Amino acid sequence: MQDAVDPALVPKRTLYTGAAMPAIGLGTFGSDHVSPEEMAECVRGAIGVGYRHLDCASVYGNEHCIGAALQELFGGGLRREELWVTSKLWNDRHAAGEVMASCRQSLADLRLDYLDSYLVHWPFPNFHPPGCSVESRSPDSQPYIHADFMKTWREMEKLVDVGLVRHIGTSNMTIPKLTLLLRDARIQPAVNEMELHPHFQQPEFFEFVRGQGIAPIGYSPIGSPHRPERDRTPEDSVDIEDPVIEEIAGRLGVHSAVVCIMWAVQRGQTPIPQSTNRRNYLANLRGAVTAALTEEDMRAMAGTDRNCRLIKGQVFLWKDNQSWEDLWDVHGAIAQ
């Protein structure tokens, strides 16, 4: 394809194992409106334009279709080792015995014999059905219980031992929770997936993660403009309408979304933008390889932070009348 980006030009993040992970991936969560078939089509197209990193999860409900697309691509000459594929353990599969079964299911659906990384999607075993309302609570929900999380982590470590998974990692963690995990893990997390976009830069957590030799992966890097209704509140701000970002975008002749991706890659995280539109996912990949932001632009982008978390996770709360902030340990200790 004439306009494709050469995957060799995409910057890489070196993990503590020495493995090289492409510094941009394609998100595959359809935000409740992109069908599994459409998402598989995006994966085909994105790999066609040069993406080599996919962010998948069993709860996205589309790994079976993505697997069919991957099989076709392998048939057409793509080699497995050229790809970086992540999947995630969903909250209702934290129990011993469930972790390996869940990983094997993702592997079968994706038609792969190993994953590059497998993450615990949320540090709570609190289940909610896909697409449920924001008020929905599961009666057996619980706060973070470190002993329980470690039982799940031991199972994650076994996945590395038996070769099903090359790296294990975390998602939706906080400094206090990660500190306990780092103290007790036999196999350290290699990556930590966290919400990161210009209006939610999490500077302290970001530096903590990097300081521990863990690669930060930034989800909702554009500010998730089409996220489900349940993940919207009136206070939320819109990154792609930020005047500083719009000014840089105008000067560079790109969409504000692309500036968000450039900023993310140059700052040192690995953004995983989702798009169903070829022009947009190609523009994002091009943005990832250009390093077009000046030091002054990077300073201006740092100044756009509004500490505006978009994915608040209310459905995972465990008590009535609780603030979503309890999920994020905003007072520095693990909320009970």
Ligand SMILES: NC(=O)c1ccc[n+]([C@@H]2O[C@H](COP(=O)([O-])OP(=O)(O)OC[C@H]3O[C@@H](n4cnc5c(N)ncnc54)[C@H](OP(=O)(O)O)[C@@H]3O)[C@@H](O)[C@H]2O)c1
């Ligand atoms: N670990 C977790 O708990 C977690 C949570 C949330 C998300 N994630 C992961 O992160 C991925 C990305 O997050 P997200 O989907 O919430 O949000 P996002 O990537 O910030 O935003 C995606 C939206 O931005 C639009 N977009 C993308 N590129 C664009 C461009 N160049 N110009 C204009 N619009 C553009 C897309 O619309 P078009 O389709 O029209 O281009 C799409 O609707 C997910 O797919 C998922 O893999 C993980």
